[in-house]
Amino acid sequence: MLIRHVIQASQNPVLLDEAQAQAVSARIELDLRLGAAFTRMQTLALQNMIPQQGEERRKLISYGSCQFPTLGFVVDRYLRVRNFVPEDFWYIKVGHTKDKIDVKFNWRRGHLFDRMAVIIIFERCLLSKTAKVTKMTKKPTKKWKPLPLTTVELQKMGSRFLRMTSQQVMQVAENLYTKGWISYPRTETDQFDKGMDLKALVGRQTQDGRWGPFAQDLMNGGFNQPRMGRNNDKAHPPIHPVNYVAPTQLNDEERRVYEFVVRRFLACCSEDAVGEATDIEIEYGGELFHAHGLTVIARNYLDVYVYDKWESSSQLPQYSVGETFEPTEANMLDGKTTAPGFLTEPELISLMDANGIGTDATMAEHIAKIQEREYAIARPKAGGGAVGGNAAGRGRGRGRGGAARGGRGGRGGAAANQPGGGSTSGVQEFIPTTLGVALIEGYDNVGIETSLSKPFLRKEVGSAEHCENAALLLTLSLDGSSDESHMRRPHHPARCGTTKSRAISRRVQSDSAADQCPEICMSILLKIPLCSRVANVRSTQAITKYVINANHG
Numbered sequence: 078m079l080i081r082h083v084i085q086a087s088q089n090p091v092l093l094d095e096a097q098a099q100a101v102s103a104r105i106e107l108d109l110r111l112g113a114a115f116t117r118m119q120t121l122a123l124q125n126m127i128p129q130q131g132e133e134r135r136k137l138i139s140y141g142s143c144q145f146p147t148l149g150f151v152v153d154r155y156l157r158v159r160n161f162v163p164e165d166f167w168y169i170k171v172g173h174t175k176d177k178i179d180v181k182f183n184w185r186r187g188h189l190f191d192r193m194a195v196i197i198i199f200e201r202c203l204l205s206k207t208a209k210v211t212k213m214t215k216k217p218t219k220k221w222k223p224l225p226l227t228t229v230e231l232q233k234m235g236s237r238f239l240r241m242t243s244q245q246v247m248q249v250a251e252n253l254y255t256k257g258w259i260s261y262p263r264t265e266t267d268q269f270d271k272g273m274d275l276k277a278l279v280g281r282q283t284q285d286g287r288w289g290p291f292a293q294d295l296m297n298g299g300f301n302q303p304r305m306g307r308n309n310d311k312a313h314p315p316i317h318p319v320n321y322v323a324p325t326q327l328n329d330e331e332r333r334v335y336e337f338v339v340r341r342f343l344a345c346c347s348e349d350a351v352g353e354a355t356d357i358e359i360e361y362g363g364e365l366f367h368a369h370g371l372t373v374i375a376r377n378y379l380d381v382y383v384y385d386k387w388e389s390s391s392q393l394p395q396y397s398v399g400e401t402f403e404p405t406e407a408n409m410l411d412g413k414t415t416a417p418g419f420l421t422e423p424e425l426i427s428l429m430d431a432n433g434i435g436t437d438a439t440m441a442e443h444i445a446k447i448q449e450r451e452y453a454i455a456r457p458k459a460g461g462g463a464v465g466g467n468a469a470g471r472g473r474g475r476g477r478g479g480a481a482r483g484g485r486g487g488r489g490g491a492a493a494n495q496p497g498g499g500s501t502s503g504v505q506e507f508i509p510t511t512l513g514v515a516l517i518e519g520y521d522n523v524g525i526e527t528s529l530s531k532p533f534l535r536k537e538v539g540s541a542e543h544c545e546n547a548a549l550l551l552t553l554s555l556d557g558s559s560d561e562s563h564m565r566r567p568h569h570p571a572r573c574g575t576t577k578s579r580a581i582s583r584r585v586q587s588d589s590a591a592d593q594c595p596e597i598c599m600s601i602l603l604k605i606p607l608c609s610r611v612a613n614v615r616s617t618q619a620i621t622k623y624v625i626n627a628n629h630g
Contacts, residue, residue, distance in 0.1 A: 240503025
């Protein structure tokens with residue numbers, strides 16, 4: 078397939094897009110100059126303040142336009158955890174036993190933070206004595222099969238389910254690619270070309286003892302075309318197995334990654350899981366309560382894709398609309414909101430992807446870099462956390478029926494729910510070091526309109542308008558000009574990658590400009606004249622303050 082593409086490209090040459098090439102060149106130049114300038118400033122200002130011994134003495138304190146927003150995500154979540162203040166909440170839960178089945182009805186309001194209001198509502202419920210069924214629905218539902226595999230998804234799933242870091246996953250995937258077992262592992266495409274013979278690829282997996290029977294079922298008529306995602310980089314197909322390899326030919330890490338790629342591919346070629354959802358809603362004391370049940374009818378792709386979980390809940394009895402009954406139990410419960418968890422690697426990758434920090438090929442490197450520089454450390458995720466804000470509840474000494482159970486809900490930005498509910502024992506979470514927190518808080522306190530620790534500045538550089546502005550700033554700074562009126566010129570996107578970037582390329586080649594690099598880059602980010610040294614002093618003082626005085630637990 079790759080050979081065919083190479084031949085096709087060589088026989089149909091097209092003109093190089095000069096604007097795009099120059100835009101990339103300008104971005105590379107900006108990244109290099111800014112990184113060198115701020116790394117030099119940080120290292121010279123802070124190196125002697127950090128206690129180090131032996132070979133660690135005079136260690137580099139680097140800055141990177143993607144490295145710092147990555148660290149910023151970690152520090153932001155850490156500060157939210159550290160500054161979190163729990164709040165008490167109260168809620169009502171109703172139970173009813175019918176046909177020997179216990180049904181738990183949850184309050185539509187979820188919970189309230191006003192105890193007296195909940196007491197009044199609860200007493201009104203008790204006085205009403207009977208509940209009335211207002212809705213009873215049964216409808217088919219599906220759990221969609223996964224999209225074809227991209228690099229970002231491989232890194233997230235590998236970190237979540239394979240007990241490997243994103244960098245390890247990519248290294249193993251590249252080894253499998255060079256050995257000819259899987260396709261190129263660096264791709265943003267989540268849709269297969271219609272011309273690809275996917276059934277032939279499925280057929281090569283029928284000989285395996287673990288997923289071979291499932292692959293054979295696909296060959297016998299169960300094959301379905303994979304879902305079409307929204308991304309197509311026009312360069313590489315989604316990650317998929319290209320040949321079968323016996324597990325004895327691979328080491329442990331290669332086996333895990335190869336198995337994931339194969340199972341994901343076979344799941345893509347299968348059918349969605351099918352189930353039936355039952356929803357019951359009742360009115361009790363003027364308040365609405367609901368219960369939800371699920372019955373899985375056909376597992377389909379779930380039989381091979383063990384990383385997703387979709388299980389049947391306890392079956393709900395049959396109710397009819399308008400039916401009334403006296404609840405078996407009604408309790409008022411309380412609980413506390415819980416702090417969010419520290420940032421996990423899958424969450425960090427998702428944030429970087431959503432904010433345009435790094436590419437699918439470099440995200441793992443940025444994450445590894447902040448650990449290498451000792452700005453953050455990784456540790457296994459602590460078990461027993463309350464994902465989604467779950468909190469223990471206590472039953473009041475009033476109400477009907479059985480003992481009270483735990484409360485649910487809460488505020489405070491709890492960690493994102495993990496899809497499928499699969500095992501996450503190998504997930505890592507990141508904790509910033511004192512130096513990492515000091516750098517981020519130091520830059521945040523400089524007073525820059527767009528903080529260096531946030532992803533917005535990096536994101537803006539990628540747009541045509543901000544690329545042009547950045548190019549003008551760099552050119553003006555190198556010229557020593559302080560006239561900011563040039564920044565108000567009409568926007569011409571086509572010139573972003575040509576005229577302005579050529580100006581940068583000409584100017585940055587000047588040896589004299591390199592000597593002024595720290596002041597130049599600081600003036601670029603602050604949009605102030607080159608002659609002002611105030612920003613450099615303020616940034617150094619702010620970071621120094623937090624390095625010396627930080628006490629982050």
